[in-house]
Amino acid sequence: MKTIVLGGDGFCGWPTSLHLSKNGHEVIIVDNLSRRNIDNELEAGSLTPIAPMGQRLAAWKEVTGKEIAFRNIDVAQDYAALLELLQTEKPDAVVHFAEQRAAPYSMKSSWHKRYTVDNNVNATNNLLAAIVESGQDIHLVHLGTMGVYGYGTAGMKIPEGYLDVEVTTDEGERVQQKILYPTNPGSIYHMTKTLDQLLFAYYAKNDDMRITDLHQGIVWGTNTPETKLDERLINRFDYDGDYGTVLNRFLMQAAVDHPLTVHGTGGQTRAFIHITDTVKCVELALANPPQRGDKVKILNQMTETHRVRDLAELIARLSGAEVAYVTNPRREDAENDLHVRNDLFLDLGLEPTTLEAGLLSEVTDVARRYRDRADLSKVPARSTWTRAQKPGVPDQVRKAEPV
Amino acid sequence: MKTIVLGGDGFCGWPTSLHLSKNGHEVIIVDNLSRRNIDNELEAGSLTPIAPMGQRLAAWKEVTGKEIAFRNIDVAQDYAALLELLQTEKPDAVVHFAEQRAAPYSMKSSWHKRYTVDNNVNATNNLLAAIVESGQDIHLVHLGTMGVYGYGTAGMKIPEGYLDVEVTTDEGERVQQKILYPTNPGSIYHMTKTLDQLLFAYYAKNDDMRITDLHQGIVWGTNTPETKLDERLINRFDYDGDYGTVLNRFLMQAAVDHPLTVHGTGGQTRAFIHITDTVKCVELALANPPQRGDKVKILNQMTETHRVRDLAELIARLSGAEVAYVTNPRREDAENDLHVRNDLFLDLGLEPTTLEAGLLSEVTDVARRYRDRADLSKVPARSTWTRAQKPGVPDQVRKAEPV
Numbered sequence: 182m183k184t185i186v187l188g189g190d191g192f193c194g195w196p197t198s199l200h201l202s203k204n205g206h207e208v209i210i211v212d213n214l215s216r217r218n219i220d221n222e223l224e225a226g227s228l229t230p231i232a233p234m235g236q237r238l239a240a241w242k243e244v245t246g247k248e249i250a251f252r253n254i255d256v257a258q259d260y261a262a263l264l265e266l267l268q269t270e271k272p273d274a275v276v277h278f279a280e281q282r283a284a285p286y287s288m289k290s291s292w293h294k295r296y297t298v299d300n301n302v303n304a305t306n307n308l309l310a311a312i313v314e315s316g317q318d319i320h321l322v323h324l325g326t327m328g329v330y331g332y333g334t335a336g337m338k339i340p341e342g343y344l345d346v347e348v349t350t351d352e353g354e355r356v357q358q359k360i361l362y363p364t365n366p367g368s369i370y371h372m373t374k375t376l377d378q379l380l381f382a383y384y385a386k387n388d389d390m391r392i393t394d395l396h397q398g399i400v401w402g403t404n405t406p407e408t409k410l411d412e413r414l415i416n417r418f419d420y421d422g423d424y425g426t427v428l429n430r431f432l433m434q435a436a437v438d439h440p441l442t443v444h445g446t447g448g449q450t451r452a453f454i455h456i457t458d459t460v461k462c463v464e465l466a467l468a469n470p471p472q473r474g475d476k477v478k479i480l481n482q483m484t485e486t487h488r489v490r491d492l493a494e495l496i497a498r499l500s501g502a503e504v505a506y507v508t509n510p511r512r513e514d515a516e517n518d519l520h521v522r523n524d525l526f527l528d529l530g531l532e533p534t535t536l537e538a539g540l541l542s543e544v545t546d547v548a549r550r551y552r553d554r555a556d557l558s559k560v561p562a563r564s565t566w567t568r569a570q571k572p573g574v575p576d577q578v579r580k581a582e583p584v
Numbered sequence: 585m586k587t588i589v590l591g592g593d594g595f596c597g598w599p600t601s602l603h604l605s606k607n608g609h610e611v612i613i614v615d616n617l618s619r620r621n622i623d624n625e626l627e628a629g630s631l632t633p634i635a636p637m638g639q640r641l642a643a644w645k646e647v648t649g650k651e652i653a654f655r656n657i658d659v660a661q662d663y664a665a666l667l668e669l670l671q672t673e674k675p676d677a678v679v680h681f682a683e684q685r686a687a688p689y690s691m692k693s694s695w696h697k698r699y700t701v702d703n704n705v706n707a708t709n710n711l712l713a714a715i716v717e718s719g720q721d722i723h724l725v726h727l728g729t730m731g732v733y734g735y736g737t738a739g740m741k742i743p744e745g746y747l748d749v750e751v752t753t754d755e756g757e758r759v760q761q762k763i764l765y766p767t768n769p770g771s772i773y774h775m776t777k778t779l780d781q782l783l784f785a786y787y788a789k790n791d792d793m794r795i796t797d798l799h800q801g802i803v804w805g806t807n808t809p810e811t812k813l814d815e816r817l818i819n820r821f822d823y824d825g826d827y828g829t830v831l832n833r834f835l836m837q838a839a840v841d842h843p844l845t846v847h848g849t850g851g852q853t854r855a856f857i858h859i860t861d862t863v864k865c866v867e868l869a870l871a872n873p874p875q876r877g878d879k880v881k882i883l884n885q886m887t888e889t890h891r892v893r894d895l896a897e898l899i900a901r902l903s904g905a906e907v908a909y910v911t912n913p914r915r916e917d918a919e920n921d922l923h924v925r926n927d928l929f930l931d932l933g934l935e936p937t938t939l940e941a942g943l944l945s946e947v948t949d950v951a952r953r954y955r956d957r958a959d960l961s962k963v964p965a966r967s968t969w970t971r972a973q974k975p976g977v978p979d980q981v982r983k984a985e986p987v
Contacts, residue, residue: 260694260698264694291663291667291713291714291716291717294709294713295663295706295709295710295713298705298706298709298783299702299705299706299709302701302702302705302779303698303701303702306697306698306701306702307698310694310697310698311694313694313970314694316971335751335753335759335761336753336754336755336757336759337751337752337753337754338754344751345751345752346749346750346751346761346763347749347750347751348738348740348747348748348749348750349740349748350738350739350740351739351740351741351923352739354739356738356739358738358749358766360749360766361766363761363763363764363766364782366782366786369786372782372783372786375782376705376779376782376783379767379769379775379778379779379782380701380775380779383769383772383775387915387969387970388970512790520754566790567716567790567791568719
């Protein structure tokens, strides 16, 4: 099976590419290296020393004997190159990770809002238009986000993509309908994934395209069995206030003796998944495509939910770190419950990797090993959702900063 | 009241700008003249001879003594100029017509799909981001489309934007929810207006922006009291297969002895509004803004519904024209019913201009007057929704065409 991975240099795309390659896919990575370039912009790189793509692929070949091809294409901008790639390579599937994926980054300024919308929407629409123009029956697998649903419900478990509702007709008759779950995104980034959903629904309907959308929770962990094979294969680890995800950030903060920065009351409940499960889920999605003419197949790619302050207190207990309850830079509900269905992946055989001390300490070990590479000034979240919010900087850190 | 009209050179934007100017608004038109440039691309211009913007505005001043300013800005591309305009002019409101608005044009090719998505989404998001960055409390009024709803319902009248539904919780409790009406767009163009809706919902929530979205039916008619004041003020009239709207196309076809091209069975039921009501509705929307913190105010801007074949048969009866039932170039249901609420505009005092012979003959008169300007080869709709659809060309026209 030949699979193109758009965004195959990123935090999820890289380990997914290796996992698919190991399990027999012929993999072509497409990436414009935008994530590395954003490191330059933010002056905050991966805590782990990630190798250049050429070294990564050479190491993979050396260690496993398998080849992965690489093409540097900006799929949001260079439609001609993308189309030509589909026409030449005739892939069975395309996995689409090629989007700006950080909520705080998307809220930093007008420029960042506009870049995120322009990049993400055009990347998706270019891919869809190119698949139609190619005339090929290519299965598209896209990384969505749990954040499309929003984090409040009317008291039911969040279903997988589609919600059963009843409407009342003018004659008073009650009619059942299955609708795309009404979205309530919490940032410009999350909103772009709600736009993606409507693009997918349209192309599935008009062009009978086979599309799978994976609504993923917050990813934690760093390495997978494949990225551990050689240090040149190491995955990226983001610890900064824009790209670092909450659980990994707490573990890194514990490792470098920084207070664990909990936004607001920490009452936010979120969905989580370990990076080793991410790569397995994508493989399962590729092996179980929808049929032509089906609506978009939507799966919730998460394995458990946790309240943010519970995670902080757990890690504080394990590590002795201090918890700092800081101003919430986001405009969001202080507290929410979250119950999510994930039966579709469980039915496909996923055995969830859940939160346990062993896996937590693995992340802490990675963080400790590379702690000298960290710039602690990048740890607090400083991107605010509106002018009314304030950066999430602990008092002791604020006092130590130059005015 | 100072009002900026984005897209003020177009079919709806131009008469709206004049109507607002006449009724006391200080109007600034922003347009990149893209519609005139698309005339060049399609080799199909307005049936009516529209004057260049400079002549239009000079005539308006000559006839009424009122000044309308004009700025040539591509709002989808030139964010800096748009922001600077808001900061300098400090408008009370912005009316946003600056989108590619033809469904068939949006389906002509990959390029046209990509242009429509890129242009429409970035125009809207640039405007939203610029209003936030300006820090001003500007009311945004946007021209949406009835097509966001799709043309099938579960048997109830289409509400204005929001649908009441019931969901059942895990405990079996029934809970009422008011949700954005689930969308079902029929073309890439219509889909972009469903993307706009999600952008608006997000900025209304995160930034307390005051936004009104007008879901307009198919516009018919040509001139308004203002555009009739001087021939240099004449409105555009599109008769070609890409930009011509169905009722105006039938009237023009009757005027030039072309068969009335009905797609498929003509069983499609659509919503309609006369151009004089369009401009009144926008004025009413500007005078009745939502409050800060309100969700997006959505109004259905239409006054009646008709089945397409009924319109064709009516015009055939009045004019003696022949009706040609041709292949439908669109992928859509052959037949649909449509019932739509429009109480909000009626409550604001709109007195609908409905279909009547006098108004129909006014359009026919305009078409007859300028019939020598028509290129009849541009009349059939040739843009097909997929490779499976065929152009809507009547047999007698097809036979006369060069192979």
